[in-house]
Amino acid sequence: MLSVFLAFLLPFILFFIATVWSLFSNYLIARQVGLPIVIVPISPENPVWMLLARYIIPILQYVPFGNGHFSRFCHIGWEFDEKARAHIELGDAFMFGTPGKNWIYLCDADAVHDIIKRERQGEFARPVELLAMLDVFGPNISTMNGSDWQRQRKCTAASFNEQSNLLVWKESLRQGQQLLHYWKDNSHVDGPATMAKDTRTLTLDILVHVAFGKSFDFYGAREKKITSGPLSYRDALALILENAILILALGPQTLKKLAFVPQLGRLSNAAEQFRQYMLHMFEEQAQNVQEEKAQGNLIKSLVRASKDDKMITQDEVIGNIFVFNFAGHDNTAHSFAFSFMLLAAYPDVQEWMAEEIRYVVGNPDVLTADYNMFPKLVRTLAVFVSHVRR
Numbered sequence: 001m002l003s004v005f006l007a008f009l010l011p012f013i014l015f016f017i018a019t020v021w022s023l024f025s026n027y028l029i030a031r032q033v034g035l036p037i038v039i040v041p042i043s044p045e046n047p048v049w050m051l052l053a054r055y056i057i058p059i060l061q062y063v064p065f066g067n068g069h070f071s072r073f074c075h076i077g078w079e080f081d082e083k084a085r086a087h088i089e090l091g092d093a094f095m096f097g098t099p100g101k102n103w104i105y106l107c108d109a110d111a112v113h114d115i116i117k118r119e120r121q122g123e124f125a126r127p128v129e130l131l132a133m134l135d136v137f138g139p140n141i142s143t144m145n146g147s148d149w150q151r152q153r154k155c156t157a158a159s160f161n162e163q164s165n166l167l168v169w170k171e172s173l174r175q176g177q178q179l180l181h182y183w184k185d186n187s188h189v190d191g192p193a194t195m196a197k198d199t200r201t202l203t204l205d206i207l208v209h210v211a212f213g214k215s216f217d218f219y220g221a222r223e224k225k226i227t228s229g230p231l232s233y234r235d236a237l238a239l240i241l242e243n244a245i246l247i248l249a250l251g252p253q254t255l256k257k258l259a260f261v262p263q264l265g266r267l268s269n270a271a272e273q274f275r276q277y278m279l280h281m282f283e284e285q286a287q288n289v290q291e292e293k294a295q296g297n298l299i300k301s302l303v304r305a306s307k308d309d310k311m312i313t314q315d316e317v318i319g320n321i322f323v324f325n326f327a328g329h330d331n332t333a334h335s336f337a338f339s340f341m342l343l344a345a346y347p348d349v350q351e352w353m354a355e356e357i358r359y360v361v362g363n364p365d366v367l368t369a370d371y372n373m374f375p376k377l378v379r380t381l382a383v384f385v386s387h388v389r390r
């Protein structure tokens, strides 16, 4: 009986020893850098801990010494709770020593800029092993280093220009107006709050319009109907992005094998439909690209780079369509959700912003606001940029 018990415990004991050993080795490496070190005994990127931390950390405040570094830093999203406190206490640069990797946190715009520049010149390599799961629909810019990164970057950079900024502006006004209409509609006030879901729809609609030339009208989370029929491009993508961690962790093939579980089956169908949409989009754009040579949106730039210039494969085009949706959607949606919450909590800031918008736009019909007004909205820019950078 004892031996069965020990055999059961052995993997956990070995795991514990390996963790302590890795933490110690990383600590020795961190010491050579000379920055203040915070020991974080569980890696922030550990997926099991990611799921459990939100339940365990709040309990720790009732435990003696439970409010130390562990509960402050050992969970995803600690930055939002801490804000400037960690840097005020530990300096502009400090390190986390964890069993997985050492992490450096910087609060210096010039230093961050310098690192990104040098990463792009190939001086630092990004940890592709942490990002590899983003290859789920094909290799892409987020998972590349060196010359492969430069090649993919060249194919995508051209579409980020003033022409697409103008499209973002126009579509944002249209979608924002529809969202406002929905939020002001009293028939939707009962039931759970859906603000964060609504900002996801808002940002996704703008993104797919600007980058992929697809137009949708905004609908609120409470208007959403679950249908058994084929999903639209936007709804398939929304379902994939809402369940991104699951898809990234399992991959479409495993998901397909598990399709007998109803929720996973729906997700697997969405992944397959999305892939079909992307293939269709590729073929459709390939036709258009042959007819018109002018610069276009992201999908056109990618397809042109693939068909005309042979710089990128079809798999890479599909991988990039997914990753631009993934990378461009969550952060903008969350930035909006947090900003709206904070503006509601600080009505004086809201009024300060509104005063300037009224002054600059000067027209009650915001839909007609001109793009050249954008740089004049310095208060809005101050609120959003400082919030995004925080």
Ligand code: HEM
Pocket (backbone or CB within 6 Å): 116, 141, 142, 153, 207, 211, 323, 324, 325, 327, 328, 329, 331, 332, 335, 388
């Ligand atoms: C609140 C908005 C956003 C924030 C805070 C943000 C932040 C970042 C950061 C910090 C990086 C890493 C930079 C690096 O390592 O070089 C990054 C990369 C990236 N972002 Fe964003 N981003 C935002 C919006 C977007 C949008 C709207 C898109 C797409 C249209 C996008 C697409 C990407 C892509 C594709 C990468 C990888 C780029 C590369 O490897 O060269 N992001 N983003």
